[in-house]
Amino acid sequence: MTDIQMLKRQHDIVGIIGRTVQLKKSGSRFVGLCPLHKDENPSLVIYPQQQSFHCFGCGESGDVIAWIEKSVGVDFKTALALLGNLPECEPQPLFKAQPKRFKSISTAAAKYWHGKLGKRRTYFHNRGFADNTIDREQFGFDGRRYVIPLWTGVPQESKLAAVKLRRDDEGEVKRLQENGLEGETLRSALKLIPKYILRGSYNPLLYCYWRVKGEETIFVFFGEFDCALAIQFGLPACSPVHGANSWQKDWGSKYLRYAKEMIIIPDRGEREQGFIAKSLIGGHAKVFKWPDGNFNDFNDYILQGETSASFLQLCQEQELTDFSTV
Numbered sequence: 001m002t003d004i005q006m007l008k009r010q011h012d013i014v015g016i017i018g019r020t021v022q023l024k025k026s027g028s029r030f031v032g033l034c035p036l037h038k039d040e041n042p043s044l045v046i047y048p049q050q051q052s053f054h055c056f057g058c059g060e061s062g063d064v065i066a067w068i069e070k071s072v073g074v075d076f077k078t079a080l081a082l083l084g085n086l087p088e089c090e091p092q093p094l095f096k097a098q099p100k101r102f103k104s105i106s107t108a109a110a111k112y113w114h115g116k117l118g119k120r121r122t123y124f125h126n127r128g129f130a131d132n133t134i135d136r137e138q139f140g141f142d143g144r145r146y147v148i149p150l151w152t153g154v155p156q157e158s159k160l161a162a163v164k165l166r167r168d169d170e171g172e173v174k175r176l177q178e179n180g181l182e183g184e185t186l187r188s189a190l191k192l193i194p195k196y197i198l199r200g201s202y203n204p205l206l207y208c209y210w211r212v213k214g215e216e217t218i219f220v221f222f223g224e225f226d227c228a229l230a231i232q233f234g235l236p237a238c239s240p241v242h243g244a245n246s247w248q249k250d251w252g253s254k255y256l257r258y259a260k261e262m263i264i265i266p267d268r269g270e271r272e273q274g275f276i277a278k279s280l281i282g283g284h285a286k287v288f289k290w291p292d293g294n295f296n297d298f299n300d301y302i303l304q305g306e307t308s309a310s311f312l313q314l315c316q317e318q319e320l321t322d323f324s325t326v
Helices: 003-009 013-017 064-073 076-084 107-115 118-125 131-137 169-178 183-192 224-232 250-255 271-281 298-303 308-318
Strands: 024-026 029-032 044-047 052-055 145-151 160-167 196-200 217-221 237-240 261-265 285-287
Touching (some): 003 064, 013 029, 013 044, 013 052, 013 064, 064 076, 064 183, 107 145, 107 160, 118 131, 118 145, 131 224, 145 224, 217 224, 224 237, 224 298, 261 271, 271 285
Parallel strands (some): 217 237, 217 261, 261 285
Antiparallel strands (some): 024 029, 029 044, 044 052, 145 160
């Protein structure tokens, strides 16, 4: 097997194209709107078994390397270099399937990555985190990406179920510039690098469930940073690591049995995720709607100088409206 063949095997074409195109499964194939031309009806078809794509609108086709060439606008050599610089991409398992088993990640690894933060601690400061939160959660840096440890219980007092790796935008932009990319080509290439990568267990996880046990009012976020920041500001918060669809029915009896009110906080523009979670959680859940303003999520809200008290006031004001309306 050649190096190029090995590289292609390590990067599933559905996963690569799915980073920039919303795909829908159709039988054994995936379809979506082709970004290579003005496409109003899904004409892009991806064939997982052949690891290839074809657009019935513009006629473009090929393998994962050809896709990078066409979508980013680079030559074969540059596309090959970009693919080699991407993390391995394997198809994500469906939650309806039997959960996969992975080797556990050592807590010593989390401590090591935390110890490598150094000056990069500033990244978390700029997101509103205090040092005690950074140290409690053991946020870290693995040499290329920021590390969010996903504990099975109280941080540092429990095992590590998985880690979520957050893209270092500044570092990735520098690498792309070193490859001669700039402008729109650079921005297109950056989109191919996943913002988050999960390493460890694919079993559904409820981040910070330990913080909401016994609470009567619980805030459900869709993101570990929003959740950890809410906890820093005194709010009982949790977050389903794998998104709204991963909410498990037994979480209610395990962690949320005393909850009388659950307020779901989706990001602006992603409120449908809140209603998906509401349908799984039950009738006592409410979906929050961000008011007009220059903030997309709780992190933005706090960084603009707002407080947990003003956020709670927003929630109370929304109780006068129908939470079930969009």
